[in-house]
Amino acid sequence: MKISQSITFVILAVLILVLGGVYLGARFLILNEFQQLERSSVERNLVRLHQAYFGRLKEMNIFTQDWSEWDDSYAYMQHRDPLYESSNLTASTLANLNIDIIAYLDLDGQLYTGVALEKGVLAPLSFKMSQELARYMSEQLVYHPQAGLWRLDDEIYLFSRKPILPSSGKGRAMGSLMMLKRVDAQFKSELQQSAAATASISRFNPEDFIGREPLLARLRRGENQVFIKQEYIHGMTLLRTYDKQPGLVIDIYQPREFYLLGRKMVYSFFFYLSIGGLIYALVVLVTLHGYVSSRLLRLSRNLKLVGDEEHSQQRVKVEGHDEIADVARSCNHMLDGLEIMRREKDAVEQRQRIQNEELVSLTTGDWISKGSLVNTTRRFNEALCRASGAARSSIWFCSKDKELMHCKDLYFAPEDEHRSGLSIPYRLVKERYQRRMSDFHQSSLIILEPLMDPRLQGMVRNLGLETLYGSVIISPIHHKGELLGFIVVEKERVTDRWYSDEQSFVLAVTDFASQIMMTLLKLETHQKLKLQASTDELTKLPNRSYFMELLSSQLQVAEEMEQPLALMFIDLDFFKAINDNEGHAAGDFVLQVVAQRLKSRLRRDDCAGRIGGDEFMVFICKSSASEAELIAKQLVSEIERPIIYEEKALSLSASIGISIYPQDADKVEQLIECADAAMYLVKKGGRQGVQLFTKDEEEES
Incomplete structure (x- = not known):
């Protein structure tokens, strides 16, 4: 066999093996990595839904304890007072507390007083609800607080029960106070907003789990379930009632965008790699000259050397200007492409690692109990800059009169500096955001060339801030459909661009921040009212x-x-x-x-x-x-x-x-x-x- 034929045979065999190995390896490593990322994303969304549910339950517990450990409530249980009922048991009170039912029960577990909010109108409790409350109290201890889900026929309620005590929190209980919130479409929508994916919340139906008893058993044990399909990933979790029975079933459906993108990348990479290999093989078959063998041998040696991990930065030496030299240059071009892809992959992994760390830190932080809106906004701004590479991040809320936007915190990452007390006209920001969003149909606004926007630059100068040249993301803070403020994240240089994972991170943080910050605003208002009730108005000393x-x-x-x-x-x-x-x-x-x-x-x-x-x-x-x-x-x-x-x-x-x-x-x-x-x-x-x-x-x- 001629040496040219031997070389051709060997090269073809090696080419096939290399292509097959690269294809299988790339398919296994890349697609598995993307699949794991998608699975982790669904699991994080399930955790966010649980946190949103327990956050709402904790808020109801706070309101129930405030009312149950109140001297006026304690006196009311001793002697029925119509003034107490007319002042406190009103439709506006229940609406402000965001509950549907409030019930007072005596020490025997019998209904003392109870009202319900039905379509915005205050009404007495139904006879059936009164019977169910009495039955529930007969099974419980009066002094034992309790909270969770309560299932009544086709309705599911979120409830909290506390013993009625003096304001000191000690002494003989005079009964129990229960607050109930119906799990309606509004409540489900609030939970769904905590997940960065399509979520479905439904009442538990035993017929849906016929033949799926093992799955139901795992859900009862509190295990979140994730099912990977061809086009989407399905996450499922179960919220149980106070008596450990199934209450609500939560399903999350997330399209497999990363997996499909990875598969497309593998196919494209393999296609171009195959094209390069075929070209190289054709060049070898055509070039049957006396010097082919020696040059191919040198080329083979160089390729093997470059294939080593410790020499991956080296390139094949190009000799002459003929076809073999073209093959060498093609190999170098391919190696350059692989190196660029590797660097981009490392950069994506680095960004996602930082983003995951920041998301875990934010979602596991005890922001409610700490109760500091300033510290919370600072932490969110630092996380946004650290995970997205932005130079400046700020959080703005509109004033009560809808005239100004007040900055709770502005963080400048290069100098690690926080500022607050800034204000801009609310009308200008709102009109600009709504006008641009009607053109782009996106959940956030991206300004690619802020220097070309004179109104934006004018606001920056009036605030006394340093001019940045990179693109800007403006993400809205919503609460119950109302636009309350914005999170503004800015890049420093013109060459800095927003990657899709960074945009998704900003949106995820905005959604989570909206819930946390609105809760903290409510807690601040509650703490101010509590301070006014406990302080002498003239001397500011404790009364x-x-x-x-x-x-x-x-x-x-x-x-x-x-x-x-x-x-x-x-x-x-x-x-x-x-x-x-x-x-x-x-x-x-x-x-x-x-x-x-x-x-x-x-x-x-x-x-x-x-x-x-x-x-x-x-x-x-x-x-x-x-x-x-x-x-x-x-x-x-x-x-x-x-x-x-x-x-x-x-x-x-x-x-x-x-x-x-x-x-x-x-x-x-x-x-x-x-x-x-x-x-x-x-x-x-x-x-x-x-x-x-x-x-x-x-x-x-």
Whole structure:
């Protein structure tokens, strides 16, 4: 056999083996990797749906606990009060709480009072619902809180039940409070929005699982199920009712975009690789000259050398300008293409790894319990810049009057700098977004050349921000169909472009951020209302009820740590004369100054509260009798300093009685009585002084 024929045979055999091996290897590695990515994406969406469900349940638990541990509710269960019903059990209240039913049940589990919201109209509970509540309570413990899904015939409710207690959260329960939310289309839509794929939520139907008992058993155990089909991936999970029975079935259908793209890439790669190999084989068959064998041998050696992983950066040496040289150049071109593909694949994997890490960090973060909207927006902006390579990210919310957009946080990644307090006209942003979106029909707006947009550049200059030259993504924040704000992510350079995975990441973060931030806004409003209810409006000190709650809690800490605690009862001397002679405005000013002076003299763990009128109470942690007496004298001296009101010096003094835990008393009421008795002795002895409680005072009182 001639050497040219031998070389041709060997090259053809090697070509076939190489092509087959490359095809099988590429098909196995690339498609398996894409399949795993798609499976992980479906599993993450199932986790997001579970988190959205438990987040809604946690929100209902917060509302139920606020109402059940409320003195007004506790008093209402003792004596039915029509004013309580007309003030609290209204259609607007249920709508604000986003619930459909609220029910009060006595200690026997019988319905005490209950109302339901039916098509926006308040109505009494139906007889059937009352019977079901009574049956449910007969199977439960009154003092045992419970929450979850409740199935009633063809309806499924999200419910939360708490024992009705005083505001302190302790004492004898007067019954139970239940809040129920019907699992309707709106509720399902809220859950579906948490998944970045098509989701279906339906009531559990046993007939759907006939012949699929093993699948149902796995779902009952809380195992999410993923089924891989040819054109899509199907994810399934089950939400159980409070009694561990199937409640809701959630199905997610996600098209296999990555898999189909990978398969197309494999076919295209194999096609071009095959074309190159055939061309190379034809060149070898035609070139039957005396120098072919030696040059092919050198070429074969070079190819083998380049095939080694440690020499993958090297290229085949090109000799001459004939067909063999063309084959060598084609091989180099092919190797360059493979190198580019490898680098692009590494870049995609690197980006997706960072994006997955950031998504896991965001979805597992306890944003609700932390309750800080500023910190949350900062963390989301940092994640957007880190995972997308953007230089600047900002989150904007519109004002209540729909006039301005306020920036909760703007993060500039190159300098690791956060800014806030920026504002832009809401009308300009909203109109621009809606006009551009009507042209592109996308969920987010991408501005490829921001320098060509004079209005955008004008807003950047007015805000005092550095001009960036890269493209911009503007993604909307929606809540119940209303446009509430935007997330704006900007690239730094003109050459920086948005990859599809980066766009998907920005949209996924926007969807998740919308739910988290709206929940945090509601929690901030709730915390502000709670602070107003527990603070004295004039002095900004804790009012009597809140101070008593703080004192009770601190007394428990002192008991557990076996540490003393001092309680001071303070009564201002001659305050009535200031009120009578100078007017109530002067009296209010004096009380405010005294409150500030008390706070300035206390440590971080100590607390002062206004009890009423000109009476204050202060508790000092870890304080002996001598230390408390010294602090009280300092307070008297501080209060005696003249107070300047309208260029007039006002003078007053204070009488302070002190009782010490545990030597004087070990209960809150007794400790207050002892301090009050000691203060009374100061008043009796001429006012303006400090008195420690003694047993002689107890006998005298």
